Amino acid sequence: MADVNITVDGKKVTAPAGTLLIEACKSVGIEVPSFCYYPNLSLQGACRMCLVKIEKMPKLQTACTTVITEGMSVTTDSPEIHQARKGMVELLLGNHPLDCPVCDAGGECELQDMTFAYGAAESKYMEAKEHRDEQQWSPVVYFDRPRCILCYRCVRVCGEGMDVWALGVQNRGVSSIIAPNKEDHLECEECGMCIDICPVGALTSGAYRYKTRPWEMKHVGTTCTHCADGCKTTLGVRRSDTGMEIVRGDNRDKSGINGDFLCIKGRYAFDFANHEDRLTQPLIRKDGRLTAASWEEAFQLIGTEFGRICEREGGRAIGVVGSTRTTNEENYLLQKFARVVLGTNNIDHHRTADFPAFAAALSGKPEMTASMRDVYNAPAILLIGNDPTEQHPLLAWQIRNNVRLHRARLYVVNSQSIKLRRQAATFLQIPTGTEAAFAAFLAGDDSALNVTSRDQWLALRERLRSEQNLVVIFGSELRGENIGSLLKFASSIPGAKVVCLADYANSRGAADMGLYPDLLPGYYRIADKSKFHDEWHGIPQTPGLTIPEMIESGASGRLKALYVVGANPIGRLGIDPFAFSQAFVVLQDMFLTETAVMADVVLPAANAYEKSGTFTNTCGDLQILKKAGEVATTKSDFEMIVRIADAMGFDVRKLVPFGRGTPADMGQSRGAQSGEADRHGVWLEAHGLEPKMNPFDPMAILDETQRLVPGYDVSRMNLLAGNDQHTTLSKSGPGALHNPELIVPANNNLFSSGTLGRYSRTLNSVIENSNQQPAEVAAD
């Protein structure tokens, strides 16, 4: 669009035509105050705070609804404007209770800021303020009516942003009030966006209210540990008796990939960390009962047992199950531990998407993976399978708002009539289980076409073929070679990009880091000669056991030990708990899960909010985790893996490249043979990085993954600064086609999140509440 030149307070501003005056002012650092205006929501013009003087216009104008025109000359602050704004604040405060000391918003309230700036704290009104009792609209949303200043932000974000429309305005004029559209309660996704966006304390969060004050907390921006979208959530922590307690989760600085968005899980479901059932001591099975023991005793026992089994039966007799919620560094370390220390390829994890097939389909093609930001900016989106509204709330938000704000064309192909069909340009409902046939049909295989909706299929394919820069998103309905056929179609479209949807926070990371019995990090096959063979001085050459094979092997008594890190295979995968009754089972977890109940040693683990590291979201965006909470008696999985290796008598320096000495020793101290290049040392040197001095520092492994895993060599500075960094799969190994049966979707919805969800009081209260609501009766 053509640029328009205006003058604001004597400054020359150039902005594209169609820009709102308030945004043009913001672009040159002039802040025009506003309550009702919110970027990317429809215009309201309700609060009259953004009044500015525009030359040749008789009265003050609202900057939030005025579009800039050529030659406009604007004054944003003058005694007249100041007086007008002061008058507005005074009117807003007319019935606003001055209960700032108890109000949750106190300290981060926009009305407080405005009152400070324009000073209308003394009211001229003599009338008593009208008090109304606080209402509870849902387990997490409370409404204090007198505090409301009727900016309508909550109504708009709920409707336009979330497409939920749970809030509305009752009455008109001076008697307007914000109210739920469903009698006295909200029927919604409980995302809490209305609370976040409320400029005052009218809407407050049930999980946080009256607990503390904003300035009392330390705010740590980290990555959410629930679904695979990788939203940034800012956790407010304060000290407690046992370390640091997480008090609040919110979207404080809106700097993450999620922008304004955060769902119920990111906002409230951190409370599993403070759950009373949290394990705080290592447990060792003695006389058939799990009894508390010291860390030293536990590590010693595990080290001795693992060492004995390795010696007697070899590493093949030990199975390792990794996690989809531990960091990339821990996953990488775990598979390195299995392959290098135990000498086995028996390593697997709970697979929720077929990333090896995705990598296989992408190999040899140019960069084709879409980041979460691409989903928001793509001109067209094809969604096959999955229900992002329930399982990928951020992805759904990106799609919805892309359609709303950028007029993107959304094509939805699903066996269910999912909610995103409301944004779809074309919604095609296909019979259950025919997603694969549809992928083949897209790739040009017309044999799948014997369906009733033949014409619709053909029309959709024609429309898709005419698209450019299409983003194709598919769920776990597509596996194995079907992903190949979908990619064949996608690569025929210029600029097309693809997203493969997995279910857990670091499902993609677990796959990228090689938690597979036949694949190394970066999807290199075990059988092929790769750099890892040289780096690690030998890896067992035969592919190991998958989880089902481990069960079989355990039941027949061949598997002597099982090492489970942050997973609950018995509970989540429905495995017979007696399969491992002969084996020595070690588990690292937070709670006494179904797997823990049958384990021989249970080690209390820290969760993702209590450690640093990185997560890769389902799109492949790499993000940093920062330590927020702390429970003093737990340890991170990283530390436990290293300690177990140490207890087995293994030289930990070969596992974690730490404390290599000074660069002057020419890399001789890290076990490199005389004359052999110390690749790690060379790489660190080249990237200006210091060798790590701490064996429990995940950054030492981050160095190694950045060096060895293709696609992970992203900007370290941006990563540490908290920016998302897209990792590519285009240079990764050849991948593999696995048995599609190995993929077990988690099927979490908005209010469930595996084991973590079961121990989240907020999520459970929302589920209970929705169960109590009387069932909807059809009006007839």
Add this chain to the structure above:
Amino acid sequence: MPVLKNIAAIAKGMSITFREMLAPTVVENYPDGPGPLKGAKVQERYRGVHVLQRDENGLEKCVACFLCAAACPSNCIYIEAAENTAEHRVSGAERYAKVYNIDYNRCIFCGYCVEACPTDAITHGHGFEVAAFSASNLVYRKEQMLAPMPAHMGANAVFNQEEVEAGAPAMVAPGE
């Protein structure tokens, strides 16, 4: 006559001595004096150990707004807030201080907390005997600082009447 001059000088001097002998004493008899203050006299505006005030209904005035903790230059106030419920009402507003500690190891009695308090809940009392044998005893809890219940509320009211009937020791209003 130098002798007379000397006598006059001594008499003048001794007259002051005898006058002061008969005048009321200026030195305070602390700690051997009478009364709860043991002879100490304290100015009304003296900034001593804090008192957390109650309102006319006997409810705590403190609403746990944390402004005192924010204002405190020596960072000695620790608060945990909680929500009042219909069954368990402690303060007059929605929120009350579940935990309110002042660490007198650190407190410098500057009075900023009293200045900051929007509900006049925290005030300076006249207590000055804060010395203790253990530093941990210098962390005062809310119960140690709370004002007694107003007289018309009955300072000896037993709060756990039901338990007392079942044989538990009586809990009376703290603070006296």
